Amino acid sequence: MKKYWIGIFGQVRAQQKRFVRDKMALFFTFLFPLIFLLVFGSVFSNDSTSFNIAIVNNSQTEFAKSFVKNAKENSKDSILKIKDVKDMDEAREKLKRSELNGIIELPSDFGVVKG
Incomplete structure (x- = not known):
């Protein structure tokens, strides 16, 4: 019985050594x-x-003004x-001070129908 x-202990020890050496298993x-x-939590x-x-609205079109107005209402x-x-300078300054998380800049031709 002692053998x-x-x-059994020899097998357990061998498996432990194999496990510790396997970086992927660890x-x-x-x-x-x-x-x-952490990720799912x-x-x-x-x-x-x-x-x-x-x-930052650089466009003077009605569509751009409406877009900004609707975005503020839905926020x-x-x-x-x-x-x-x-303006953009004030937005960048607030971004540097961590008052903002992001900036959306509407270009001057935002909402202009090209055709």
Whole structure:
């Protein structure tokens, strides 16, 4: 019976050595579940995240004005919160101070029908 247990412990020790030497097995056993947990935990968390966005309107067309107006009205229910800025320089300054998360710049020909 003693030989039986010596054989079992020998096999267990050999498998442990093989496991510790296998970097891929160690990764998928210890690191991957942690990464998986962090990624899906952050994706499916109940935190309501919103992003502050500035729209810089360089166009004077009615379509561009309507676009900005509708974006501001819809931002109350959206994850994108539209913030008022006068020009691109002010938007960049607010972006540097982390008051904004992004800038949408409408070009001067935005809404112009070309044909």
